[in-house]
Amino acid sequence: MSLKSELHSHVASLRRYALVLTRDPVAADDLVQETLVKAIAKADTFQPGTDLRPWLFRILHNTHISDLRRARTRADAAPDLPEPIARDCQHTQLELKQVLGALDQLPEAQRMPIILVALREMSYAEAARTLDVPLGTFMSRLGRGREALRGIVRGVKRGELSLLKRKEGGE
Amino acid sequence: MTQSDHRDPALDPDLIAYADGALEPERMAEVEARLAHDPAAREAVAQWRHFDNLINTAARAGDAQPTNLRIAALERELATRLQRRRMRAALFGPGLRRLAASVVIFAAGWGAHSVYETQTKRVAGTYPGFIQPTLSGHYAYLHSAHQRAEFSGDRMPEALDWLSEQMQMRIESPKLERLGYEVQSARLVMAGGQPLAVFYYRNADGEQVTVSMTPRHEAPPVQGLRMADFEGERVAYWSSGPLHYAVVARTSAAGLTSLAAAVED
Incomplete structure (x- = not known):
């Protein structure tokens, strides 16, 4: 699998994870964007040959934990979860x-x-x-x-x- | 039934793995045998699976979301950065020698090197031996007509500032000093309408190395480190970030790879 298609698959996974975490599609995409921006900034720290997916999920996880605003969004936006x-x-x-x-x-x-x-x-x-x-x-x-x-x-x-x-x- | 048959489900990794279908078949049979006599654990596993399915269904709703253009753009940018990271790792990592061994044909049409290669090959074996060096000198003369500026080795800081300004991006000095080379001069030439920063080095044994850098712009990057031989010289070329690089020297593939790694550092 090429790097591009591998990354595309991981980004789809990030969106799923973010959707359950935030329970709001807009907040989920914001979280994924923030994650990708951080990943770009940290790209030089990624160790080629290691698995990309846990690396990306860890960035998303840390972003989510440190972002108190997102926690508030989740509480406010619970009714907006797609059906x-x-x-x-x-x-x-x-x-x-x-x-x-x-x-x-x-x-x-x-x-x-x-x-x-x-x-x-x-x-x-x-x-x-x-x-x-x-x-x-x-x-x-x-x-x-x-x-x-x-x-x-x-x-x-x-x-x-x-x-x-x-x-x-x-x- | 023993006391151990009624362990707290939350603290039983086998039960958790069984619920997730992550247990080896032989252990799975053991857990199933235990579940047959432990209705509480059976109920726990059933409910864990049910909740897991519900959460998975909620997560899959993300697949139905429309494409987010900002995310798509960031994804492309990240792919580019990671590709670049992989290439750097290939240059500096243990795969260096393996990569250097993959010699490929040097593609014509890139920079001034292609001119020398094409023209000198054309005359090889057709005329007396002294004609070829004469023509090489002639092409060097033509090449010099495209030269925009030249700096001596003791003016490198000034040269780098000027080259960076001309190429509209920061140009760093190839760090060949650590390999025992001393910069002789730097110059800017125009090749195919593109600026080419060229650095000339020499070591104590008189061995010469030429390094060039040119903006890549929209051109696709050269994947990995490539090498080719011509006219007794060996050239390594690659892309990194916004630049194409080339190193020319009369040395082994391993020696040239070390030079390329030092340029990239």
């Missing part, structure tokens, strides 16, 4: 909203491993390198994050259920 699921599948859409909402409540250290693995584009080792943490730490954060995510989603569902029961009881 990737068929419109007639309302239950799945609701679940998607719940899971992404729960994901937002996790600390970044747990959120990012979950998203990186969900992209299915790199190994655990590559993802750990991207986040600049040892593999053991990465696995631990991934496991704890997933369990925390389950806990939050379960809590949300219980809350909805009790709300429904209260409504039914009131009627």
Whole structure:
């Protein structure tokens, strides 16, 4: 694969990752642009022969972490997430909203491993390198994050259920 | 069922890898056997997979986004920079000698060298031996007509400033001093309508090296370091950033590669 086509594929991956991180297409593209500008400035530090993808993802990760403005954008723009699921599948859409909402409540250290693995584009080792943490730490954060995510989603569902029961009881 | 069969799913890397399909087949069978007796772990894996699928679906929505022209432009620029980085690494890295061995035919039509090559080959074997040096002197005379300025070796800072101004980009001195060469002169000539900065070096043994640089403009870069032999001289040429470079010397491929690396440094 030529460098250009390899890079093109990685940029598409960056856009996917950024979209889940920011939950806003415009903010996601801003993040990818900022990442590419930084990558251009750092091009001389890239080691030819090493994998380009973790290098790019690490720049995006660091950019995202250091950019507090983006965190605010994410919170404000949550309702703007594109609807990737068929419109007639309302239950799945609701679940998607719940899971992404729960994901937002996790600390970044747990959120990012979950998203990186969900992209299915790199190994655990590559993802750990991207986040600049040892593999053991990465696995631990991934496991704890997933369990925390389950806990939050379960809590949300219980809350909805009790709300429904209260409504039914009131009627 | 033992206590160890009910480990915290969050702390079980095998379970995590199983959920992601990243476990080796033999370990997968072990995990499946355990899951058969551990409904809590089974539920955890099922939910992890489900959430993972939902997040993946949300990420794939990015593929449906329209092309972002700014991102496309930055992507092109980054590709260029990384290509340049790779070439630099090839020049300075362990692949240097391997690259130097890939001798290619020197393409005619680039700078004044092509004139000498074409013309001298044309007369070779046709006339008595003294004709060829005469013609070479004649071409050198014609070449000098295109010369715009010449600086002696002791005026290099001034020469570099002037050359940079004329070529509208910063020209750095080839750093051949570390290899024992001393700059004799620098000059600007016009070749094919393009300015060509030429530096002449000599070492204590009288060995001469010529280095040239010319703006690449829109011309495609020469990929990698290339070499060719003609008239007993050896030329290495390559592109880096906005410039084409050439080094001419009567030396081995390895020696010429060292000279090219010093020019690039």
